[in-house]
Amino acid sequence: MFRVVLDTNVYISAFCFTKSTPPTNVYILALQGRFELWISTKILLELADKLQNKFAWAPPQVERVIKQIARHAHLAEPNQQIKVIDADPSDNMILECALAADAHFIVSGDKHLLALKKFENTTIMTPSDFIVLFRD
Numbered sequence: 001m002f003r004v005v006l007d008t009n010v011y012i013s014a015f016c017f018t019k020s021t022p023p024t025n026v027y028i029l030a031l032q033g034r035f036e037l038w039i040s041t042k043i044l045l046e047l048a049d050k051l052q053n054k055f056a057w058a059p060p061q062v063e064r065v066i067k068q069i070a071r072h073a074h075l076a077e078p079n080q081q082i083k084v085i086d087a088d089p090s091d092n093m094i095l096e097c098a099l100a101a102d103a104h105f106i107v108s109g110d111k112h113l114l115a116l117k118k119f120e121n122t123t124i125m126t127p128s129d130f131i132v133l134f135r136d
Contacts, residue, residue: 007108022127
């Protein structure tokens with residue numbers, strides 16, 4: 001089964017924007033157990049911060065979403081700091097999580113991550129490209 005790390009922007013798109021989009025469909029696949037979802041504490045904290053402070057979600061709503069993700073995801077705790085992306089250093093936490101999880105894929109809409117295409121043994125792709133892997 002694929003081990004997958006979703007970038008924070010995929011969660012934001014799935015929760016805050018139009019439904020039936022590729023990010024929403026990727027998250028649904030995760031909830032269905034179609035792949036192993038991996039996340040780190042740093043990613044959860046960034047997501048909670050953005051939902052509450054950028055999108056004005058109430059704390060109980062943020063807590064529900066974080067708990068839902070935590071129930072469906074494996075927790076990877078990176079033991080090394082990576083400095084690959086200088087233009088947006090926060091993107092490095094996604095790479096750190098993928099490395100700690102030995103992930104097959106990072107799913108992201110972030111141009112800095114997507115420009116890498118691959119990091120170590122992890123392929124980096126858009127939500128649209130990723131969901132194609134699950135078409136029967």
